[in-house]
Amino acid sequence: MADINTALAPAETPARSASEEIRDGVPLVDLVELLFFAYRDFVGDPDEILAPIGFGRAHHRVIHFVNRHPGMRVTDLLEILQITKQSLGRVLRELVDEGFVESRAGAADRRQRLLYPTPKAEALARDFVGIQSRRIARALDACGPGSEETVRRFLLAMIDPEDRAAVERLIQRADRARRARHG
Amino acid sequence: MADINTALAPAETPARSASEEIRDGVPLVDLVELLFFAYRDFVGDPDEILAPIGFGRAHHRVIHFVNRHPGMRVTDLLEILQITKQSLGRVLRELVDEGFVESRAGAADRRQRLLYPTPKAEALARDFVGIQSRRIARALDACGPGSEETVRRFLLAMIDPEDRAAVERLIQRADRARRARHG
DNA sequence: GTGTTTATGTCAGCCATATTGACTTTTTCA
DNA sequence: TGAAAAAGTCAATATGGCTGACATAAACAC
Numbered sequence: 001m002a003d004i005n006t007a008l009a010p011a012e013t014p015a016r017s018a019s020e021e022i023r024d025g026v027p028l029v030d031l032v033e034l035l036f037f038a039y040r041d042f043v044g045d046p047d048e049i050l051a052p053i054g055f056g057r058a059h060h061r062v063i064h065f066v067n068r069h070p071g072m073r074v075t076d077l078l079e080i081l082q083i084t085k086q087s088l089g090r091v092l093r094e095l096v097d098e099g100f101v102e103s104r105a106g107a108a109d110r111r112q113r114l115l116y117p118t119p120k121a122e123a124l125a126r127d128f129v130g131i132q133s134r135r136i137a138r139a140l141d142a143c144g145p146g147s148e149e150t151v152r153r154f155l156l157a158m159i160d161p162e163d164r165a166a167v168e169r170l171i172q173r174a175d176r177a178r179r180a181r182h183g
Numbered sequence: 184m185a186d187i188n189t190a191l192a193p194a195e196t197p198a199r200s201a202s203e204e205i206r207d208g209v210p211l212v213d214l215v216e217l218l219f220f221a222y223r224d225f226v227g228d229p230d231e232i233l234a235p236i237g238f239g240r241a242h243h244r245v246i247h248f249v250n251r252h253p254g255m256r257v258t259d260l261l262e263i264l265q266i267t268k269q270s271l272g273r274v275l276r277e278l279v280d281e282g283f284v285e286s287r288a289g290a291a292d293r294r295q296r297l298l299y300p301t302p303k304a305e306a307l308a309r310d311f312v313g314i315q316s317r318r319i320a321r322a323l324d325a326c327g328p329g330s331e332e333t334v335r336r337f338l339l340a341m342i343d344p345e346d347r348a349a350v351e352r353l354i355q356r357a358d359r360a361r362r363a364r365h366g
Numbered sequence: 367g368t369g370t371t372t373a374t375g376t377c378a379g380c381c382a383t384a385t386t387g388a389c390t391t392t393t394t395c396a
Numbered sequence: 397t398g399a400a401a402a403a404g405t406c407a408a409t410a411t412g413g414c415t416g417a418c419a420t421a422a423a424c425a426c
Contacts, residue, residue: 038341158221
């Protein structure tokens with residue numbers, strides 16, 4: 001198992017793998033671990049809301065994306081979550097059965113099932129985004145002014161390049177729709 | 184289900200929940216989704232390395248932390264991963280059986296089992312950190328100078344306040360040990 | 367129009383990772 | 397000497413994934 005890091009190291013620098021790289025005083029391996037801990041607590045937030053109603057994190061993800069991007073096709077959701085339709089199937093059926101998600105045939109293409117949140121799901125999704133946004137707002141407060149844009153660019157650039165444009169379009173479309181509703 | 188966001192809104196601002204908050208032009212909900220996509224791809228990186236050897240993400244996490252913090256107690260690992268000892272048990276047994284982790288009794292307290300990586304695990308861990316560090320380095324390149332420290336502070340502040348000091352100590356101790364080894 | 371492709375859904379079986387609860391062994395320590 | 401701590405184990409269960417096979421309805425291509 002050859003170490004491709006050392007193999008790629010430029011000749012003029014000392015043999016030092018990317019795992020030992022330090023940038024501006026910050027070892028990158030520290031950021032690897034901090035991202036692990038940050039995400040661990042970030043996804044733990046919705047658990048308090050989910051536990052009483054008997055839903056899990058899979059339900060949280062579906063409710064979030066269906067609420068934020070109403071009218072999304074099943075295929076779109078599969079691509080976002082990167083799971084199989086069989087995996088999504090069970091979760092989605094429960095959400096439809098219990099009145100959190102509505103599935104309507106597409107107007108233009110009636111094969112499609114477009115997914116919409118019910119008022120129950122909208123309330124739940126607001127709570128999810130609320131608790132996670134407050135965590136993010138607190139963290140940005142600790143970073144000084146202008147950090148919002150730095151963090152946004154960092155997270156976007158962390159996404160696989162081939163998916164990045166699609167994610168940007170998805171988010172921009174959702175923001176535009178929200179502005180149209182609320183000003 | 185009362186919306187505690189609006190309940191907490193200061194009187195002088197319009198009634199706008201945290202889920203609609205915009206800071207410096209960046210809607211916080213965008214950061215919620217970007218963090219989801221960023222982490223999705225970030226944890227996908229090690230899969231390429233794991234698949235051929237029949238290990239999963241649970242094995243990755245254990246190998247990473249045992250390698251980065253050698254001599255860690257089982258209890259420490261349980262607290263970091265926030266799983267039960269029964270869950271860890273199976274994964275750890277596999278890693279010990281296949282010669283990736285060594286478990287030695289503590290010198291001072293012989294009840295403790297201190298965990299050490301074998302050379303095999305060290306090589307694997309270097310590859311894990313390498314591939315994830317390269318993703319982070321690429322992302323930092325997209326953020327301009329000084330973003331390293333902003334991102335570090337952001338991620339640290341995302342961690343639950345009661346765990347933050349422990350995480351900082353853990354990372355600082357590992358960095359000191361690494362400097363002692365490599366200069 | 368007929369045939370292929372697409373979007374969706376479903377059945378069946380399986381795997382990885384997590385859980386709770388009960389219990390044991392070894393060792394430390396008051 | 398007895399309680400408490402660190403670790404390990406057995407059993408049963410839940411969740412959230414997976415592959416493979418197959419079905420249906422609608423769109424589309426020729």
